[in-house]
Amino acid sequence: MTEGTDKRDWARPVVHWAIEARDADAQRAFYAALFNWDIGDGPIMDIDPGIGGPEPGPGGHIQQGDRPGVTLYVQVRDLRASLDKAVELGATLVMEPYDVPGGPTIAFVKDPEGNPLTLVQQ
Numbered sequence: 512m513t514e515g516t517d518k519r520d521w522a523r524p525v526v527h528w529a530i531e532a533r534d535a536d537a538q539r540a541f542y543a544a545l546f547n548w549d550i551g552d553g554p555i556m557d558i559d560p561g562i563g564g565p566e567p568g569p570g571g572h573i574q575q576g577d578r579p580g581v582t583l584y585v586q587v588r589d590l591r592a593s594l595d596k597a598v599e600l601g602a603t604l605v606m607e608p609y610d611v612p613g614g615p616t617i618a619f620v621k622d623p624e625g626n627p628l629t630l631v632q633q
Contacts, residue, residue: 582627
C-alpha cells in the first residue's frame with residue numbers, strides 16, 4: 512500500500528478528563544495534596560498535564576462492572592506512601608496493593624466523594 516492510500520480513520524486518543532464534585536473545593540484540596548497537582552481557580556479548575564506520563568498519551572480499557580463511570584489511574588512514586596496519604600486525606604481503601612500479572616502494582620481507593628481512583632506504582 513502506498514502512502515496516502517489508506518482510507519481508514521485513526522484511533523482517537525483520550526485528550527482530556529474531568530472530575531465532577533458536589534464539593535469542588537474539597538475535591539481540589541484532596542487531589543492537590545495527594546498528587547501535588549497545581550489546580551486553578553474558578554468554576555472550571557484547570558489541571559495542567561504532568562511530566563513523565565506515557566507517550567503519546569494515556570491508553571485505557573473497557574470492562575464489565577457493577578456501575579457506570581470512569582476511573583482515573585494515576586502513577587505514583589511510592590504506592591504504600593500514596594495509599595496511606597490518600598486514606599489520611601479522606602479516601603476509602605477499596606483494595607490493598609497487588610501485582611497485575613505481567614503489569615504494574617496497583618491499589619484501589621475511593622476519593623472523598625466516592626469516585627473510584629487507582630494508584631499505579633511508577
